[in-house]
Amino acid sequence: MPLKPDIKAPEAQRERVGFALVGIGKLTAEELIPAACTSKHAYVAALVSGEADKAQGFARALGLTEQDAYTYEEFDELAGRDDVQAVYIVTPNSLHREYATRAARLGKHVLCEKPLGVNAEDAQAIVDACKEAGVLLMTAYRCQYTPEHWAARAAVQGGTLGEVRLLHSIHAQVEDDPEAWRLKRELAGGGPLPDVGIYSLNTLRFITGQEPEWVFATQHQPDGNPRFREVEASMSALLGFPGGVSATLQTSYAAFKTTSLRAMGEKGSLNMEPAFPYDGLKVQVSSEGGTHEPTFPEYDQFTLEFDHFAQCIRSGDTPWTPGEEGVQDHVIMDALYESARTGQVVRLPTQTSADAFRGTKPQLPQK
Amino acid sequence: MPLKPDIKAPEAQRERVGFALVGIGKLTAEELIPAACTSKHAYVAALVSGEADKAQGFARALGLTEQDAYTYEEFDELAGRDDVQAVYIVTPNSLHREYATRAARLGKHVLCEKPLGVNAEDAQAIVDACKEAGVLLMTAYRCQYTPEHWAARAAVQGGTLGEVRLLHSIHAQVEDDPEAWRLKRELAGGGPLPDVGIYSLNTLRFITGQEPEWVFATQHQPDGNPRFREVEASMSALLGFPGGVSATLQTSYAAFKTTSLRAMGEKGSLNMEPAFPYDGLKVQVSSEGGTHEPTFPEYDQFTLEFDHFAQCIRSGDTPWTPGEEGVQDHVIMDALYESARTGQVVRLPTQTSADAFRGTKPQLPQK
């Protein structure tokens, strides 16, 4: 008599796609390592950090050996690690290009944190390097892999809302450490826009499948505030999408944590709030009859990313959010900064197809 | 033994300030007449409508006589009605000026629906006429009289949120009758902006006590849609407030009913949603410790307006939202339309004092 439901073990750890995590900060320690533990198709095979002690400490904590811990200087030794098929780059933004390029040359596939680079040119160089080396490149846009954001996209594109007229998104939080690398232009490439505002931008593009045709932005960089010597504190922007659809977008490092996403059509409205945290996402679709808040299966966003990229590595498919998707956000962010600087509207290249920069659709988690 | 709490009767009906309601549409029938029933200081003494039957029908429904019902042609006969001290003008926007001016000449105080006119010049003429006649003029901005909006203002100005950096508001709804006067430029002065977007604009100004220094806007008027032959369907805008504070504002007649108001500061955020309905307003203030949703006493927004204006009439005080407050919204809306037309930022006159266009603070309802 089977007393338990049929529980199957996941793939054996060593049969999964082995990743080297490059850069050990809060995200790696608190999200990526736990996520890899519950991944079906990926596992952490090696760790790379500027501090040898830290890499070794996390290796031990993972049950790995000291041989699995590398310094940045030893990065190229990953070449000899056949069990490391991919790297996940989690360094400060300005170092993405170097380590992505080096990894590509070693024949390792590259999963790179957002933003892909520090500007469109920098990001394009990463795309080019991976293409030349024949390795896959994925930009780690976790909000394009959740069932909640796919439900939002379905509401927008599936007619539930009628023709969508207005879009809006906010992603703001407080960055209060004046020494944080995120506040150094050279390392980060900008302020809140490429760090958190990018979620608003990227997700508006994702749910509509469309690309903005023009942007207008204003930014604020308060005098005398040591945190904002190099980068903007806040930005508010308008984006013109095809067909007269307009979006407002707000981002800040000097405003209380807020993440919101809206799409309003003639027949209904979509409201996600919170829109971008690691869990607890909420989707509400309102129409004449009332408000519907769907339920979703449990999952881990980073596990979904690991698994999608691991499956692409096995199948050879282009990831849903390849490098090109990351470049496009930089093109738009470059335009937003230009507009904020000049006080003028900045126009962008027209795209004729939907999802112009995306690859193979990911699997969504099932209940 | 007193078995009941001490319940006091309100003022006798005939001792309250008598109003003539000018224009009988949905707002008058469903909101103003019931509100006057529960007012402490005001009552409906007369009705004016383009249709004699309608005015007489409502007079009978109110327990008034046929002598209390007037057509527009008979408007000046109100001169002889000493019991009518004030008029409440609820006509299409383009007629506000005519009836406000005629009422002022009859020595009647004027409570005028928003928007005050069809543009800044038109609205200013109303202010001038009332000043010349020595009567009081109040713009009926109901959202400057509720305890919820005053709590929002207190959160923004009282330090709870820290320094406020970003503001945002949406007021959208569907106007689906192509014949509605609200869709005729000559009658309405514009589309959703002066009708519903004005709440977003006016309330952002109210909660900050500040005036925008510049605006940028984009609007959409879809080709071939019979509803939007004369006016915009949607508008998205940026407003620059003093000190680098930026606001986004969205309004539409082609988007599902949405009313939202936000202010984000370094220590907390204010979120009102719904922000502008007649009842059911919700205020949430979030900060490090969590989210607080205060409770408020029950009241009727239109009763509060009637009572505030009636008390001003008795005391001679300037209303909290006098004509000047209504003119200022027109100045900004004129700039928004200019920006949408030219694609350029439009600058506005600088104001040096807070609440630059407001009068005597209203009493808030008590629990």
Place this chain on the structure above:
Amino acid sequence: MPLKPDIKAPEAQRERVGFALVGIGKLTAEELIPAACTSKHAYVAALVSGEADKAQGFARALGLTEQDAYTYEEFDELAGRDDVQAVYIVTPNSLHREYATRAARLGKHVLCEKPLGVNAEDAQAIVDACKEAGVLLMTAYRCQYTPEHWAARAAVQGGTLGEVRLLHSIHAQVEDDPEAWRLKRELAGGGPLPDVGIYSLNTLRFITGQEPEWVFATQHQPDGNPRFREVEASMSALLGFPGGVSATLQTSYAAFKTTSLRAMGEKGSLNMEPAFPYDGLKVQVSSEGGTHEPTFPEYDQFTLEFDHFAQCIRSGDTPWTPGEEGVQDHVIMDALYESARTGQVVRLPTQTSADAFRGTKPQLPQK
């Protein structure tokens, strides 16, 4: 060109059914009088109060004359008032019987506040008196007239939830005036149970259409608390409904304002919270796919009651909540008190038909 939607005036005041309001407390002053103002079919024609000044004050406030104000001693003079077709009895509970009976003898129809009496016998006497006099009797159960509670009933009875297994309701609030008549057993007939707990009881019966077969209850009457010398402070109870469905019910005069109603079935659950206030009712229906919160038209609960009873008076139909409905709640409350006293289950008479004590369905407000 018709610029306005077609707005029709309600019936002329004097063509509606005239009511005498008997008893002027908070409910009469703050709810019933405003509600009558917006009623389509009813109006206040006379007022009766123990204090002549108060009755006259409210008469003046309503635009009535001093002849429309009566003391209790003058109650029988209503006989001569052909324009008073009905009375609405809003006195302390123990006086319902006297004034209902006197009104019936005068040929006036009777709308009586809940609870109908002070116990089942007392309430039955009211039913008998009205029957003998040939006048209609309605128990003022406002929560059987709202679209929200009818939606709750539809969810329970219409299969949305699957077979319903568990029911639950709370209605608690603080009564902090030791002198309140509601705390005197002789006047009120009990404590929180007949005042607020009755909403939980009555609405559970309404949404299921079923009657409990047995009850078990525990009550608390704290020693030495001057407020609870005569009546219970709190009660918790179990009610057994047909088919093994069980309900828990909690009520208190010593607990923070809480109103909640739930029904749980195999396929979904219904949650109303708040469940019983005058406005702001919220209905949520959760099932596998998520949670749906329907929207409802605006209305006034007391206006709906006035209008239903006025229509019954015109048509001769039995009201949806006649006297029998009020008696049945007393039968159950008597059993609850008996159980609390004896510590034993108390059984109730079996009912074989659904809605065993109800009359003609009311019209629900339309959007």
Place this chain on the structure above:
Amino acid sequence: MPLKPDIKAPEAQRERVGFALVGIGKLTAEELIPAACTSKHAYVAALVSGEADKAQGFARALGLTEQDAYTYEEFDELAGRDDVQAVYIVTPNSLHREYATRAARLGKHVLCEKPLGVNAEDAQAIVDACKEAGVLLMTAYRCQYTPEHWAARAAVQGGTLGEVRLLHSIHAQVEDDPEAWRLKRELAGGGPLPDVGIYSLNTLRFITGQEPEWVFATQHQPDGNPRFREVEASMSALLGFPGGVSATLQTSYAAFKTTSLRAMGEKGSLNMEPAFPYDGLKVQVSSEGGTHEPTFPEYDQFTLEFDHFAQCIRSGDTPWTPGEEGVQDHVIMDALYESARTGQVVRLPTQTSADAFRGTKPQLPQK
């Protein structure tokens, strides 16, 4: 220049307390194994399952060897595993006693899933066996380790709510597999009560720190339903706590997923909904001024349990929820079943001290 915040690696895996997981079902696979991955003080050193393949599969998935996988027959071989200091028993309830006793005899500390046994006598035998063997025993009541439930307890005991008068909790869900061991009396010891209702019971005891003095219950076991041949489908109960405080409790295997917890006092009310899931817990405290919803740090409930027990093993402290805590719930559940069977109130032994069955307070997660 340190570009990253100071991120420290957790303890090396092999320095943590090693656990053998005994029983591999959904909970083990989806919650316990991932939780152990992120534990600071515990790790999975061995796995025990009735199916050798399954144990070996999970061992491989965890990066362990085949030597770390055991069948139940091989259980006593854990004796030789010095790296296994504790077992976590996750078998069907009726097997808790056997494996807890055997583990205790091997000198292994015992963390046992709730309910501790199948009735009070069975559970007491586990307590006795662990005491005799000198090993620690903890009942895995995850809801006594979260910051949300501790905040609820603080609201109840700290005066925020005033004197608490009424308590209420629901824990219901659908169990739709007629073959599930949870529906076999011999294996489970009961139906929904010991599986999910126990959370309501245990958490009401936890937040008050008090023990019920009497209970009354009714249960439903529908005829002819193959799922409910052996155990109840639903139960509703009243519990009498000291000082006249009364609680209602509802549980079901035939009602849509609902988890709710309330405490109502004179000054405020506590509402947790959802009250018992693995994440997404929500705490709302309402009082005169409004509703406050506090925010909490992120954590994993099972990690907190692993870490608390691992720390107790190192320090020798009695766990916060020792075996005695588990026995007490069985004492009460036995009484609830007796009441449901007899239709009579069942009295329970009086406890004179608060938290009568609890040990050393756990550390709460920090932001």
